[in-house]
Amino acid sequence: MTDKEFNICVDDYSDGVYRFIVKNIRNKEDARDIVQTAFEKLWINREKVEMLKAKSYLFTVAYHQMIDQIRKKKNVVMTDTFDENANASSQGNQELKQILLHAINNLNPTQKCLILLKDYEGYSYQEIGEIMQLSESQVKVYLHRARLILKNRLTQLEKISA
Amino acid sequence: MINENNYEPFFLSYIDNELSAAERAAVEAFVLTYPQYAAELTVFEKTKLAPTNIEMEDKIFLYRFSEMEASLDSDFKASLYKKEAILRKPFFSRNTSSIAISIAALFILFFGLKFMVPSESSSIKSVATTLLKETEIKPATDIVKNEKSNLSLNNTSNALQTVFANNKIQIAKNAAPPTENTDNKSIGTVLDASSMGTNNITATNNEKSMDINTIATTTDSYTETTNIQATPLEQINTTPLLPTAYKEIDTDESERVINIGMLEIDGASFRGITRGITSRFSALLKRNKTEKEK
Numbered sequence: 274m275t276d277k278e279f280n281i282c283v284d285d286y287s288d289g290v291y292r293f294i295v296k297n298i299r300n301k302e303d304a305r306d307i308v309q310t311a312f313e314k315l316w317i318n319r320e321k322v323e324m325l326k327a328k329s330y331l332f333t334v335a336y337h338q339m340i341d342q343i344r345k346k347k348n349v350v351m352t353d354t355f356d357e358n359a360n361a362s363s364q365g366n367q368e369l370k371q372i373l374l375h376a377i378n379n380l381n382p383t384q385k386c387l388i389l390l391k392d393y394e395g396y397s398y399q400e401i402g403e404i405m406q407l408s409e410s411q412v413k414v415y416l417h418r419a420r421l422i423l424k425n426r427l428t429q430l431e432k433i434s435a
Numbered sequence: 436m437i438n439e440n441n442y443e444p445f446f447l448s449y450i451d452n453e454l455s456a457a458e459r460a461a462v463e464a465f466v467l468t469y470p471q472y473a474a475e476l477t478v479f480e481k482t483k484l485a486p487t488n489i490e491m492e493d494k495i496f497l498y499r500f501s502e503m504e505a506s507l508d509s510d511f512k513a514s515l516y517k518k519e520a521i522l523r524k525p526f527f528s529r530n531t532s533s534i535a536i537s538i539a540a541l542f543i544l545f546f547g548l549k550f551m552v553p554s555e556s557s558s559i560k561s562v563a564t565t566l567l568k569e570t571e572i573k574p575a576t577d578i579v580k581n582e583k584s585n586l587s588l589n590n591t592s593n594a595l596q597t598v599f600a601n602n603k604i605q606i607a608k609n610a611a612p613p614t615e616n617t618d619n620k621s622i623g624t625v626l627d628a629s630s631m632g633t634n635n636i637t638a639t640n641n642e643k644s645m646d647i648n649t650i651a652t653t654t655d656s657y658t659e660t661t662n663i664q665a666t667p668l669e670q671i672n673t674t675p676l677l678p679t680a681y682k683e684i685d686t687d688e689s690e691r692v693i694n695i696g697m698l699e700i701d702g703a704s705f706r707g708i709t710r711g712i713t714s715r716f717s718a719l720l721k722r723n724k725t726e727k728e729k
Contacts, residue, residue: 276499276500279499280498280500283494283497283498283499287491287494288489288490288491288494290491291489291490291491292487292489296489301492305492305493308491308497309496309497312497312499316499369481370485373481373482373484374484377484388484389484391451392483392484392485392486393484393486393487395452397453398453413448416447416451417444417447420447420450420479421443421447423482424478424479424481424482427478427481427482428478431478
């Protein structure tokens with residue numbers, strides 16, 4: 274990879290990597306640091322990484338950096354419970370998108386990453402598996418489980434609003 | 436194919452865009468066939484996040500150019516290295532030198548006391564030898580010889596008696612014992628011996644000489660015990676007796692004077708100095724120990 278190609282990667286993927294990280298850890302400063310680290314590693318290994326694999330490489334590095342940071346700070350809530358009172362209070366005030374984001378934030382980190390990589394970046398199961406070091410079937414099962422959780426939350430919300 | 440029992444995984448794969456075109460068409464046909472499941476597919480579609488326009492700030496810092504990686508020649512770079520002067524720690528620090536000095540001082544004091552100050556037993560010996568030299572004890576055999584010379588075979592019993600009487604008196608006069616009890620006893624024995632000698636004077640000359648020998652032995656033993664100067668009988672009347680010198684041995688440790696070479700040091704003050712040195716030395720060791728622990 275030439276320096277020109279590298280800078281094209283910055284233009285094309287930096288926002289996506291940043292979005293993926295900042296949605297997970299909800300801290301702009303930390304997300305910027307992780308993106309910086311990911312592109313630093315890509316620059317160091319630019320002779321080994323092909324242009325076509327650059328996006329996957331960036332997300333993989335960023336994902337692992339984020340996991341390390343989560344383990345250090347332990348700032349991610351691992352609970353899967355849904356606060357119905359909070360949901361009821363937000364019913365009249367917030368839109369469906371905000372409720373969905375709230376529900377996504379209550380998913381476990383793996384499910385949250387899967388949703389973000391799939392919906393924001395449009396990665397295939399295989400690509401997500403490469404980034405997160407999971408098999409394609411694991412990605413499929415975990416992602417479907419996360420979707421069902423979100424669907425149940427939204428169904429509960431619709432029932433309450435109705 | 437998709438049916439009412441397995442529609443859910445198809446719906447999930449449909450919204451994840453993981454189905455082939457034929458499978459997607461089958462799902463859409465299924466929803467048209469069973470409209471009651473259309474609402475469920477709509478809910479699944481709602482679980483998808485809409486794309487956002489979040490952008491990375493300060494993206495400019497991510498750009499890289501090859502010129503940024505330009506590096507200097509290795510030889511030139513080597514010439515830029517600087518080495519900080521290594522500060523060598525002195526072999527003897529302040530603490531170690533003070534400890535060494537104090538140990539050396541203690542050694543010197545110890546050996547000085549050991550070799551320069553005479554011990555009690557040696558002082559008693561030296562006093563005894565000087566006393567012996569001063570009193571000049573002469574062996575009892577001399578007395579016997581003198582007596583033999585004085586006592587010839589032709590002497591009469593009266594002459595012998597007078598000689599013995601003189602001898603007794605002189606012994607009694609010369610006897611200046613340090614203690615009265617021992618002296619009285621020894622003098623008594625002498626008197627008994629002399630009286631025995633007078634009783635046997637009437638016997639033969641050989642018997643007389645034997646008696647004299649017995650007297651001589653008694654006087655010899657007396658001189659050994661009391662350190663009386665025994666002089667020949669001829670000189671007893673003529674030479675004056677030397678006064679006996681006694682020297683007190685100082686056994687009180689508190690008033691003892693310590694001699695180190697030409698110096699005379701008071702024992703009490705010297706002990707005070709040594710105690711002070713040892714207490715400071717122990718305090719120094721404790722302080723070093725605590726510093727090491729810290």
